Amino acid sequence: MSGTPSPDKLPVGIFLSGRGSNAATLIQAAADPAYPARIALVISDRPEAPGLAHATAAGIPTWVRPWRRAQREDWEADADGALRQAGVGLIALAGFMRLFSPWMIQQWPQRIINIHPSLLPAYPGLETHARALAAGETEAGCSVHWVDAGMDTGPVIDQVRVPILADDTAETLAARVLVEEHRLYPRVLSAVAQTLRA
Numbered sequence: 001m002s003g004t005p006s007p008d009k010l011p012v013g014i015f016l017s018g019r020g021s022n023a024a025t026l027i028q029a030a031a032d033p034a035y036p037a038r039i040a041l042v043i044s045d046r047p048e049a050p051g052l053a054h055a056t057a058a059g060i061p062t063w064v065r066p067w068r069r070a071q072r073e074d075w076e077a078d079a080d081g082a083l084r085q086a087g088v089g090l091i092a093l094a095g096f097m098r099l100f101s102p103w104m105i106q107q108w109p110q111r112i113i114n115i116h117p118s119l120l121p122a123y124p125g126l127e128t129h130a131r132a133l134a135a136g137e138t139e140a141g142c143s144v145h146w147v148d149a150g151m152d153t154g155p156v157i158d159q160v161r162v163p164i165l166a167d168d169t170a171e172t173l174a175a176r177v178l179v180e181e182h183r184l185y186p187r188v189l190s191a192v193a194q195t196l197r198a
């Protein structure tokens with residue numbers, strides 16, 4: 001994967017803060033020569049994020065800087081510079097636990113996607129599975145959406161429904177939804193990359 005980049009693949013920058021299982025599935029999918037995107041850079045706001053190991057193992061460059069609320073503008077400006085330098089044409093958020101400023105959103109119009117573990121617009125934000133269970137929902141799921149300045153509010157591109165079982169806990173539901181996230185995100189990234197390349 002770290003060989004000569006293919007010119008017809010869309011370079012993608014992944015942002016992550018933690019485990020990075022979705023990032024891993026995107027990296028794995030993009031290793032297929034027929035996949036229309038390649039992962040050009042992985043960015044994290046947490047040096048200790050376990051997900052960074054997936055990038056390193058695949059020979060993908062990383063850009064890592066601890067996030068300081070008061071220095072968000074500098075963090076974003078420098079991350080933006082790193083993305084430009086890597087030739088990135090699309091940002092894929094994968095468990096990135098920060099909200100971009102309106103400035104960052106404006107730098108990447110229709111160029112940022114995110115995965116969220118709920119059937120958006122229902123249950124944006126944190127603790128989605130616990131909240132869905134507490135509300136007595138019978139269905140959960142996951143969504144990939146365009147990112148705007150709000151919290152998980154941009155237009156949904158695609159989503160997968162997951163039935164809630166009678167004995168589900170937030171943990172068992174999260175695990176079943178995660179399986180679907182790992183199918184959905186590579187599929188949507190492929191479709192978006194094909195559109196942007198065209």
Ligand code: GRF
Pocket residue numbers: 016018019020021022023051094095096115116117178181
């Ligand atoms: C996933 O559930 C994703 O939908 C949400 O944060 C979680 C990240 O998990 N945005 P991972 O880091 O990809 O394993």
